Amino acid sequence: MRDFSGDHSALALNTATLGHNLDGFGAGWSPEQVIDGCAARGYGGVVFWRREIGSNATAIGQRAKAAGLKVAGLCRSPFLVGPLAPNGREAVLDDVRSSIDMTAALEAPILTIVVGGVEPGTKGMSESLKIVADRVAAACEFAERAGVRLALEPLNPVYGGDRSCLVTVRDAVNLCEVIAADNLGIAVDVYHVWWDTDLANQLQRAGAGRIYGFHLCDWLADTKDVLLDRGMMGDGVADIRGIRGAVEAAGYEGLCEVEIFSKDNWWKREPGEVLDVLVDRFRSVC
Ligand code: ZN
Numbered sequence: 440m441r442d443f444s445g446d447h448s449a450l451a452l453n454t455a456t457l458g459h460n461l462d463g464f465g466a467g468w469s470p471e472q473v474i475d476g477c478a479a480r481g482y483g484g485v486v487f488w489r490r491e492i493g494s495n496a497t498a499i500g501q502r503a504k505a506a507g508l509k510v511a512g513l514c515r516s517p518f519l520v521g522p523l524a525p526n527g528r529e530a531v532l533d534d535v536r537s538s539i540d541m542t543a544a545l546e547a548p549i550l551t552i553v554v555g556g557v558e559p560g561t562k563g564m565s566e567s568l569k570i571v572a573d574r575v576a577a578a579c580e581f582a583e584r585a586g587v588r589l590a591l592e593p594l595n596p597v598y599g600g601d602r603s604c605l606v607t608v609r610d611a612v613n614l615c616e617v618i619a620a621d622n623l624g625i626a627v628d629v630y631h632v633w634w635d636t637d638l639a640n641q642l643q644r645a646g647a648g649r650i651y652g653f654h655l656c657d658w659l660a661d662t663k664d665v666l667l668d669r670g671m672m673g674d675g676v677a678d679i680r681g682i683r684g685a686v687e688a689a690g691y692e693g694l695c696e697v698e699i700f701s702k703d704n705w706w707k708r709e710p711g712e713v714l715d716v717l718v719d720r721f722r723s724v725c
Contacts, residue, residue, distance in 0.1 A: 451484035458706035496544035518555030579620035628654035633677035647690020
């Protein structure tokens with residue numbers, strides 16, 4: 440397992456941590472300010488959200504690279520199924536294609552896929568997961584042509600209804616096996632998997648070739664809001680180092696991306712302070 444106690448070159452910022460994925464939250468730093476703030480502190484990478492990039496993907500990607508940062512990925516695809524997805528298969532795939540094109544323009548290797556919840560008119564996960572399999576398979580073909588890899592991110596089961604009918608690493612690996620595309624893998628987020636006692640086995644099933652991302656935060660024991668009250672690493676009950684050990688035992692050696700949605704705490708702080716705390720916690724508790 441890598442030793443981060445004196446080295447945070449594997450640390451990446453997901454800009455949601457600064458409040459950038461929701462209107463009206465955070466200090467509103469521009470992508471350029473974020474790049475400069477991360478580069479000045481020795482971060483290894485940054486992950487943007489589509490809403491921040493607009494039509495500037497190429498310029499932002501080049502700016503990050505010039506500052507010595509990897510653009511590790513892009514958040515995220517549209518929901519593919521469920522009540523929050525675009526209406527119908529063609530609309531979904533059009534938006535998937537746009538998100539793949541943006542990823543390629545940024546020169547980021549990975550687009551994160553959050554699959555969406557239970558398809559209206561159906562019950563349970565199975566029907567929705569079949570629709571997901573069809574749409575992800577189509578997305579893999581566009582992505583292949585664009586040189587982009589797709590990371591299926593299973594979400595915590597609390598989001599099963601509307602945001603993700605994919606709630607376990609097991610089901611994510613199953614989808615990878617069914618679709619069998621060379622550019623399809625998974626992203627493992629502490630917030631979504633910390634409760635899973637079978638995680639290490641499922642990561643072994645995935646193997647290094649299919650783990651495309653690892654996301655850090657913590658689960659607060661008294662969480663107030665399952666969407667917008669994620670904890671800073673070390674403040675909650677997730678065994679972060681144990682999870683990282685399992686991810687690395689499965690062969691993952693990439694960046695570790697901090698992704699904290701925290702409307703009443705971290706999003707209210709000055710971004711420079713947040714970036715400093717991340718470095719400290721990354722070295723001390725991750
Ligand atoms: Zn994540």
